[in-house]
Amino acid sequence: MISAKIENIIAKFLTNQASASELSELEIWIQDSNNKELFNLYVKINYAIEYNMKEFDSNKIKSKLSEAFAKEKKEIKLKKLRKIIYYSAAAVVLGIVTTTYFYRTSLVDKSIATPVKIVNNTIKAGTDKAILTLEDGSVVALEKDKTYEKDNVTSNGKELVYDNNNAKSGLAYNYLTIPRGGQFQVKLADGTKVWLNSESKLKFPVAFVEGQPREVELIYGEAFFDVSPSTEHKGAKFKVLNKNQEVEVLGTEFNIKAYKDEDKIYTTLVEGKVTVSGFSSKKYITPNQQSIINLKNGNITINPIDAYNEVLWTKGIFSFKSKTLKEIMTVMSRWYDVEVVFRNTELEKVKFNGVLSKNDNIKEILSIIKKTNFINEYEIKDQKIIIR
Structure with missing residues (x-):
């Protein structure tokens, strides 16, 4: 059962009226797995109809949160509150509504x-699975709940983890291919974390050479990068290459979508600062901006965007x-x-x-x-x- 107090806080949260202290209490309560299930069920039952008629606007929620923090003069990091936004987004699965009047016509x-x-x-819904191609050309099928270990790499069936200390000398590359209906994560030898979406392929070194730029290649598909800061690697920059684009960072979080069957490449910045280069052009993007490279004409445009909304897929949510x-x-x-x-x-x-x-x-x-x-x-x- 949900107490009357928590029920009231949930209602206030969904209507953007919760105070900072109430949000803190809700976050602590949701950390219990049983409470998380109760939260999802409660929202589905009590708010599905209402949200069928409204937009789920995370920008508006974050704006309301900022107002609450200012009033109470209490600092709460946005990262800490993302969990609540993720949970609420997952709960209002029925919140699908049409937008323009034209589409309301019959x-x-x-x-x-x-x-x-x-x-x-x-x-069936997708699951954790991938194909790992080693430097000698041999392939390994990675599957959910299936472990793998060799040399400096291990896998628990959900994530590959590389250890730079146990790597063999010399630069060698592995490939991680995610099929349709799959997803997987990889922690590179420098500590950088990468989430790979369905139908994606990443080329990366088994170990990085100290003092040299850290380079990986997103051959195709979609990937979210949480890059290990250059300060931890003697200033070595991190680059993500693609045949039509190069992204250079020092340490940041960003998403790249570059599917084979699409004529645009989307790079969305969550935190930090990156440069996007392609077709003899170079652009800087800042948090909550998205660069779009048009592969037909080579133009690069920069648009404002809700970055967290774009990367919810890494949390098990399509938005x-x-x-x-x-x-x-x-x-x-x-x-x-x-x-x-x-x-x-x-x-x-x-x-x-x-x-x-x-x-x-x-x-x-x-x-x-x-x-x-x-x-x-x-x-x-x-x-x-x-x-x-």
Whole structure:
């Protein structure tokens, strides 16, 4: 049971009215795993309907938090409070709403809607898995709950950890490939942590050479980097290379999305400062900014963005803000390893806002979207989704 006091704090938090002291109390309470489950269940039951009609705006929440801190003259680091925002985002899975008036017009004829058709639904959410290619060309399948150990690298089935002290002499490279329906983490020999999303591939040295730039290559896909500061490596800078871009940092947190089937590269900065170079151009970006390289013309643009919203995928949450159904289904297709076909191409343009857990059943997600009445019908057959 949730006490009346905690219930009141949760309600105030979701309506952006909680004080700093109340937020601290809520954070301590949520740290208990049983309480976390109660929190998620409570929000789903009591706030799902309301959040179906509203945007989940983390910027607004952070603004309200700042106001509360100023009033009470109490410093609480934003990092410490991210946990609460992550939990609330996971809880309001049903918070998917349309945005513009155009998309509220009838794109489908509700009178001819047909029942959902599901044949051999074998679609499962992604999990921890990857393929490690060693310097000698041999490959190792890494899987959830499966351990691996060799030379200076170990894995617990979720993360690879490299030890620079036990590395062999000479520069050697490994490759970590994340298939569709997979995710994995790697801690490089310099202490840098990397989260890799589905359908991604990273090339990195088994050990770094002291005094030389630390370079890795995101061959394709999406990765979040928490870089070990250069001050701990005699000033050695850290670079992330891609065939169309180079990102240089001293020590920071940032996200790069560079998928093979997309014509743009997105670099989002959470903390620190980085330079982005590509097509003879060089740009600096600061926290809560995103650089976009257009691969068709080489232009680099810088836009303001809610950085934490962009990297929630590393916490098990997909967050969509004014994304088209096509963009959402592209993300879903990678994570659930499915093919998505739109019979009505106009549906690709419909925009949604919302968050959902990466553990959700794909059928539940499609059912929620269908309830908006934009989708007339969807069909699941083996690893294929047809949207009408």
